[in-house]
Amino acid sequence: MQTTNLDQLLFHLTLCKGIGATSRIRMLSSLIDDPHLTAHDLAKCAQLNSTNKKLFLDSFAAIRIEESLDEYQNKQIKWVSILDKSYPEYLKHIYNPPALLFYQGNLTLLTGNLLAIVGSRLNSTYGEEALALLLPELITNNIITVSGLAKGIDQKAHKKTIELGGRTIAVIGTGLDQFYPFENEKLQRDIAKNHLLISEYPLGTKPLKQHFPMRNRIIAGLSLGTLVIEAKYRSGSLITANLALQEGREVFAVPGNITNPYSEGTNDLILHGAKSVLTAEHILEELNR
Structure with missing residues (x-):
């Protein structure tokens, strides 16, 4: 190298x-x-x-x-540093950017229109239905999805994007040789081979709790906006959304039943200024301004 x-x-x-x-x-x-x-x-x-x-x-x-x-x-793991021309421009300007990113896959995906999609690890069928409604039109309009390869909405956003023939970027909180959760090993290998897998952590780094808020800043920092599908009142998804707000990015949220705990976080985001999303067009009209 x-x-x-x-x-x-x-x-x-x-x-x-x-x-x-x-x-x-x-x-x-x-x-x-x-x-x-x-x-x-x-x-x-x-x-x-x-x-x-x-x-x-x-x-x-x-x-x-x-x-x-x-x-x-x-191990076919490359890296891009903040000094390189191919380092993502949006990420360069966040607070506390990673000096170096390890990656596998197609780095040119970083130059596309990136939308972060995050949500609850224990999602409801409503969250899956919302993804199924929104993603096809987003993919048709060349939106590249970004998420954290966690259980629940993250995993489903990656999988659904791939099923629809779209492109996806996974940002993980471990070394690229680790699989967390282990059930995502096949999906992670697919993304590393055919899409883009990113981490700021070197090989062998285990899934420590403090790594995931740091991962979230990269997810938000790479993207033009962040879409929250479902989230409890206190959740990692809301951390990602708040990081996006701090960086002046768009934040979108799918409204939900006010009695459903998985919609407490998204409804609260809307109450405090996030854009309520009922169709994919509500996202595209903001990103295409």
């Missing part, structure tokens, strides 16, 4: 422990000014505390970069 020195340094940093997205961007900014900074210099630039500094320095020294490059190449 051919890389520039700065890209290779960023790849190296992404494999390190003790730093997150914000620290990585700080380090990258410093490296742009001076590519010869040492690991100790970078730890200082990122203002790491003593615990994270030790984790970072130990892991930085332990990584055998050529072996790691070969491993990713052998």
Whole structure:
């Protein structure tokens, strides 16, 4: 795999422990000014505390970069950094963007009209009916769906898009070699081969709880808008919707029965300014402005 020195340094940093997205961007900014900074210099630039500094320095020294490059190449996992022209423009401008994204599949999908579709992990038949109503026209109008490959609405949005002959992007909160939930392994492999699979986490990263809100910011950040199909009052889907609002993106919500707990979140979004969606045209007329 051919890389520039700065890209290779960023790849190296992404494999390190003790730093997150914000620290990585700080380090990258410093490296742009001076590519010869040492690991100790970078730890200082990122203002790491003593615990994270030790984790970072130990892991930085332990990584055998050529072996790691070969491993990713052998597993056909590529990456795009925030320095690359092919890095998604919308994502570049969010708060706390990922410095590097690992991917498998067709990276050019990122240049299309992307719509995030999220919802409850325990959806009702109403959620599935709403997807079945809205997706065909969206796909016909070349909308590319983006979701998180979770149980429920996420999984069904990916599957339905593929069934309709559309294109889909899955953003996951683990390494690309992990399958979570395990039941989505076949779907994940299909997306990695024929669509686009993305993660900011290196190989071997397990599905830790804190990874999923971070994943949600990428889902919202990639997309022109976010459609919430079903959501309880407190849910990850509402986190994604609120992140989209913070970035000035469109937020759409499917209204539901006021006695159904799976519609509490979507109805509340509408109450606070999200666009109520009854047909696909309600989404398309906003995205095509």
